[in-house]
Amino acid sequence: xxxxxxxxxxxxxxxxxRAGVVRAVEDVSFSVQRGRVLxxxxxxxxxxxxxxxxxxxxxxxxxxxxGGSILFHGRDLAKxxxxxxxxxxGNRIAMIFQDPMMTLNPVLRIDxxxxxxxxxxxxxxxxxxxxxxxxxxxxxxxxxxxxxLESYPHQFSGGMRxxxxxxxxxxxxxxLIIADEPTTALDVTIxxxxxxxxxxxxxxxxxxxxxxxxxxxxxxxxxxxIAVMYAGRIVEAGDVATVLDRPSHPYTxxxxxxxxxxxxxxxxxxxxxxxxxxxxxxxxxxxFRARCAYADAACEKDPPTTEPARGHALRCFHPLxxxxx
Amino acid sequence: xxxxxFRRLIQALFVILAMTVIVFLGVNVIGDPVExxxxxxxxxxxxxxxxxxxxxxxxxxxxxLIFLQGAxxxxxxxxxxxxxxxxxxxxxxxxxxxxxxxxxxxxxIVLGIPLGLYAGLYPxxxxxxxxxxxxxxxxSLPTFWVGLMFIMVFAVELGWLPSTGRGATAAFLGVQWSxxxxxxxxxxxxxxxxxxxxxxxxxxxxxxxxxxxxLPMDYVRFARAKGLSPxxxxxxxxxxxxxxxxxTVIGLEFGSTIAFSVVTESVFAWPGMGKLIIDSIxxxxxxxxxxxxxxxxxxxxxxxxxxxxxxxxxxxxVRLESRQ
Numbered sequence: 001x002x003x004x005x006x007x008x009x010x011x012x013x014x015x016x017x018r019a020g021v022v023r024a025v026e027d028v029s030f031s032v033q034r035g036r037v038l039x040x041x042x043x044x045x046x047x048x049x050x051x052x053x054x055x056x057x058x059x060x061x062x063x064x065x066x067g068g069s070i071l072f073h074g075r076d077l078a079k080x081x082x083x084x085x086x087x088x089x090g091n092r093i094a095m096i097f098q099d100p101m102m103t104l105n106p107v108l109r110i111d112x113x114x115x116x117x118x119x120x121x122x123x124x125x126x127x128x129x130x131x132x133x134x135x136x137x138x139x140x141x142x143x144x145x146x147x148x149l150e151s152y153p154h155q156f157s158g159g160m161r162x163x164x165x166x167x168x169x170x171x172x173x174x175x176l177i178i179a180d181e182p183t184t185a186l187d188v189t190i191x192x193x194x195x196x197x198x199x200x201x202x203x204x205x206x207x208x209x210x211x212x213x214x215x216x217x218x219x220x221x222x223x224x225x226i227a228v229m230y231a232g233r234i235v236e237a238g239d240v241a242t243v244l245d246r247p248s249h250p251y252t253x254x255x256x257x258x259x260x261x262x263x264x265x266x267x268x269x270x271x272x273x274x275x276x277x278x279x280x281x282x283x284x285x286x287x288f289r290a291r292c293a294y295a296d297a298a299c300e301k302d303p304p305t306t307e308p309a310r311g312h313a314l315r316c317f318h319p320l321x322x323x324x325x
Numbered sequence: 326x327x328x329x330x331f332r333r334l335i336q337a338l339f340v341i342l343a344m345t346v347i348v349f350l351g352v353n354v355i356g357d358p359v360e361x362x363x364x365x366x367x368x369x370x371x372x373x374x375x376x377x378x379x380x381x382x383x384x385x386x387x388x389x390l391i392f393l394q395g396a397x398x399x400x401x402x403x404x405x406x407x408x409x410x411x412x413x414x415x416x417x418x419x420x421x422x423x424x425x426x427x428x429x430x431x432x433x434i435v436l437g438i439p440l441g442l443y444a445g446l447y448p449x450x451x452x453x454x455x456x457x458x459x460x461x462x463x464x465s466l467p468t469f470w471v472g473l474m475f476i477m478v479f480a481v482e483l484g485w486l487p488s489t490g491r492g493a494t495a496a497f498l499g500v501q502w503s504x505x506x507x508x509x510x511x512x513x514x515x516x517x518x519x520x521x522x523x524x525x526x527x528x529x530x531x532x533x534x535x536x537x538x539x540l541p542m543d544y545v546r547f548a549r550a551k552g553l554s555p556x557x558x559x560x561x562x563x564x565x566x567x568x569x570x571x572x573t574v575i576g577l578e579f580g581s582t583i584a585f586s587v588v589t590e591s592v593f594a595w596p597g598m599g600k601l602i603i604d605s606i607x608x609x610x611x612x613x614x615x616x617x618x619x620x621x622x623x624x625x626x627x628x629x630x631x632x633x634x635x636x637x638x639x640x641x642x643v644r645l646e647s648r649q
Binding site: 060088090099154165 | 542547548549550552553557561562639640641
């Protein structure tokens with residue numbers, strides 16, 4: 001088996017609404033290797049969450065995958081039947097959601113919600129499933145897991161609930177975890193704890209991780225590679241050092257400039273002028289050109305993906321050549 | 326829990342007490358039974374004797390205290406018309422109404438919840454749309470008109486079902502029931518369906534609304550992301566969340582179905598409590614009216630108590646302890 005866990009090629013996910021076709025994900029390609037962490041970064045509405053849901057095939061109508069392939073260990077997920085897909089969900093591919101207060105079912109006990117996950121994919125006894133659930137809770141650092149199994153979600157704090165959700169995701173030691181802003185709703189201390197633990201677990205189990213976030217500082221410490229999304233496309237991708245230290249795309253550069261840091265104390269944070277464009281009837285050409293200081297007539301055509309260096313992908317006619325940061 | 330129950334019982338006691346005052350005053354306002362009960366040819370002496378015999382010569386507050394005293398001993402007075410204890414009269418008619426009401430509520434559960442689930446899961450399907458459209462008719466058509474139409478179509482034109490009465494009954498636990506015989510069931514079909522139409526519509530719409538509201542929730546997506554089957558997601562995860570409003574409504578509807586089966590019972594000549602109360606109001610048979618209303622109040626209190634207890638079973642976040 002190759003080391004490539006997931007390879008997304010030219011993925012397009014569109015929403016066929018009454019007002020028109022929303023191209024939420026347009027021609028997106030990236031890959032994640034075993035045990036590696038990919039940070040998928042972008043503003044709200046940039047299509048990063050839809051990309052995550054497309055991989056696990058949980059895009060609700062009127063949205064659907066309109067093209068491209070999602071190769072998971074070489075099998076194209078976009079072509080699997082719903083039944084085959086269900087066998088992978090929660091088993092080989094798991095997902096962690098943004099808001100831990102909302103992801104657990106409020107009226108079912110934790111043990112019910114964990115045991116059903118175990119038994120959906122493994123033919124084991126109730127007792128065995130319970131034992132596995134308890135071990136998973138212990139693994140994510142929940143004290144006295146045996147008692148906690150009997151609890152309901154409302155008896156946990158937000159951070160604890162997210163740990164439970166992570167424990168559920170880890171039950172079958174998946175090959176791929178898609179984490180959709182899992183620490184956004186948590187306070188900073190808990191965030192740091194959870195980040196450290198996920199990183200450790202991913203390294204120990206060899207799970208590939210897609211970490212979807214708008215928070216560059218989270219990605220900087222966690223990810224091996226970064227893909228920056230804007231208006232449904234990946235505008236720049238590469239390893240963390242390349243993208244964060246020497247961003248080539250004006251948008252990436254703008255994003256980094258808007259993050260507060262110690263070196264910039266006392267100075268005003270730079271902001272990117274304008275707003276993300278509506279994805280409905282996006283005009284031809286680079287979607288960022290209306291907000292971009294470098295835009296000119298050339299940008300009215302779609303910029304192709306280029307590879308200025310090995311492992312570094314870029315969609316821009318006017319890459320920033322000088323290291324700016 | 327015990328504290329809660331104790332408090333609820335004391336509250337219930339006050340509700341009942343308040344209700345006795347309202348009911349007792351109410352029936353005294355609506356008319357004088359003497360005019361109806363005593364023959365117009367009776368002379369003054371006979372009239373006076375009859376008034377004393379009925380206990381109507383005393384002032385109202387005294388009548389009320391006598392009633393209360395009797396009520397404490399389980400005696401809600403004797404019917405003016407039948408000269409029998411009012412409670413016994415109601416007790417005789419109760420099984421007929423009960424089996425009708427229970428069947429109607431069961432119908433609304435058995436038909437309303439699955440149809441509502443379907444309409445919620447497939448809102449654009451033909452069945453889903455027609456269920457929703459039909460439900461509007463369900464609670465907007467007047468019961469008596471639907472009952473008459475049922476009789477016209479199924480009894481008069483098609484001749485499939487009998488139009489009046491309870492049919493053959495069979496004894497169970499010392500009480501006569503219609504649902505135990507084929508003939509009785511045939512007699513019950515139309516009135517039960519008539520009585521349940523509004524409830525079916527209500528439960529259907531409530532279920533649909535709950536499903537539509539819960540499906541986009543994160544916990545549903547998370548359940549699907551765990552690889553659970555669609556059946557488990559819908560019947561365990563979604564169902565348990567939408568059951569609370571449904572249980573509430575079914576509980577309340579059960580009470581009102583019993584209390585207001587008057588119309589249906591009159592249309593189908595079903596010999597239940599509804600028919601008794603209409604007849605009693607017509608002749609101003611005060612003790613029967615009072616006893617009937619007291620019994621309905623009691624019923625509602627019991628049903629609400631059961632519904633509250635069901636909440637704790639359905640939703641772990643509901644705690645019956647009063648926080649101090």
